[in-house]
Each structure stands twice: as C-alpha cells, then as structure tokens.
Amino acid sequence: MTAPLTPPHQPHEPPNEPPHDAVGWPASYPPLPTDDGGPSVATELRQAAVVAAVSTVVGVALGLLWLWLAPKVPLISDGKAVFLRDSEGESAVGADGTFVLLALGFGVVAATLVFLIHRHGGVALVLALAAGGVLGSALGWGVGTFLGPTHDVVAHAREVGPNVVFDAPLKLEMWAGALLAWPLAAMVVHLALTALFGPRDPEDTWPSEPTA
Numbered sequence: 001m002t003a004p005l006t007p008p009h010q011p012h013e014p015p016n017e018p019p020h021d022a023v024g025w026p027a028s029y030p031p032l033p034t035d036d037g038g039p040s041v042a043t044e045l046r047q048a049a050v051v052a053a054v055s056t057v058v059g060v061a062l063g064l065l066w067l068w069l070a071p072k073v074p075l076i077s078d079g080k081a082v083f084l085r086d087s088e089g090e091s092a093v094g095a096d097g098t099f100v101l102l103a104l105g106f107g108v109v110a111a112t113l114v115f116l117i118h119r120h121g122g123v124a125l126v127l128a129l130a131a132g133g134v135l136g137s138a139l140g141w142g143v144g145t146f147l148g149p150t151h152d153v154v155a156h157a158r159e160v161g162p163n164v165v166f167d168a169p170l171k172l173e174m175w176a177g178a179l180l181a182w183p184l185a186a187m188v189v190h191l192a193l194t195a196l197f198g199p200r201d202p203e204d205t206w207p208s209e210p211t212a
Contacts, residue, residue, distance in 0.1 A: 047118055048128035055110055055132025056139060063143025065102050070095040073168035077157035096174050100181045103137055107185030121194040126187055133183030144170050
C-alpha cells in the first residue's frame with residue numbers, strides 16, 4: 001500500500017508557523033504606524049506664527065506694567081546741573097529688576113497657555129515662543145520709555161525750575177539680559193511641561209516568536 005497523498009486543495013504549511021502574507025511578513029503582525037496624530041507642517045507653522053504675533057502684541061501690556069510698577073528715580077536741578085536727589089538710592093537698579101520679573105512672569109504664562117492650547121508641541125512652537133518673547137520684550141521696553149518721563153533731562157530741568165524734584169527717564173541699564181528673560185522662561189517652561197505632561201508615542205506590541 002502507498003501513503004495517501006496530500007489533498008491538492010489543502011496547502012502544505014510548516015507546523016507551528018503563523019501564516020504569511022503576499023510579501024512574506026507574518027499575517028499576525030500589526031501594520032507599521034504611518035501617522036503620529038500630530039498636526040501637519042503647514043498647520044504647525046500657522047500656529048507658530050500666531051503665537052509669535054500674539055506674544056509681540058502682549059508686549060504692550062508688559063511696557064505699561066513696567067511703567068506703572070518700576071520705582072521712580074528722583075532728580076533735582078540747582079539751575080546749572082542736574083543731580084540725583086538720593087545718591088544712595090537703588091531705584092535705577094529697581095527698574096531693571098522690575099522689568100526682568102515681569103518678563104519672566106509673561107514668559108511662564110505664555111508657555112503655559114501655548115502648551116494647554118497646542119498640547120502636541122513642536123519645535124516651531126518653541127521657536128515662536130522665543131521669537132515672540134524677544135519682540136514682546138523689545139516692544140514693552142519701547143512703550144515704557146516712550147510713555148515715561150522725557151529723555152531730555154536738561155530741557156525738563158529748565159522747564160520745572162531749580163530745586164524742583166522731577167522723575168528721571170525710564171530706561172534699562174542691562175537691556176540685553178532683560179530682553180532675554182521672557183524667551184528663556186517661555187522655552188524652559190514649555191519644554192518642561194511637554195516632557196512631563198505631553199502626549200506619549202504608543203509602544204508597539206509584537207507577538208512572541210513561536211517555538212518549534
């Protein structure tokens with residue numbers, strides 16, 4: 001007697017191996033992901049442009065708050081020269097400190113709002129926060145100095161007369177560091193929030209290899 005032949009309608013598969021598809025991959029393996037669920041490049045660029053523009057405009061509020069909260073520097077004239085009324089005062093340094101503290105606060109708030117609205121994050125948003133922070137700080141600096149006391153101290157002293165106290169113009173002594181406070185705070189806070197609470201990429205689970 002001869003052994004029965006394998007029926008032609010039943011394909012011969014090696015034992016203990018999963019079925020394969022047309023290209024040779026195991027059919028039980030999940031397909032590779034094609035999209036991470038994030039916004040497109042164009043959408044991310046539009047969002048970044050809006051963040052930079054809004055941050056710049058908000059710089060007006062920074063300038064107004066700086067003008068309101070910064071300590072005044074009193075000056076006085078004897079009719080020939082202008083002097084500090086309080087030579088031991090620290091009001092000039094206080095103007096820089098007030099601006100830096102306000103800028104840090106604006107940076108923290110801006111980063112938090114951007115993270116809550118655009119939780120997916122992205123390099124473009126971080127760069128927009130930095131650029132908008134620099135532009136907003138520069139605008140706030142300009143608004144505060146423009147709306148504050150005049151910078152023509154000599155003319156102002158002649159106008160008010162001798163022995164009359166008047167305010168010195170509002171200015172930043174360490175302007176480079178002050179302009180970087182907002183963008184640095186925004187970038188650090190946004191990156192920290194993204195690292196702690198940002199979306200996570202799902203981990204692919206692959207079936208274990210079959211044993212012979």
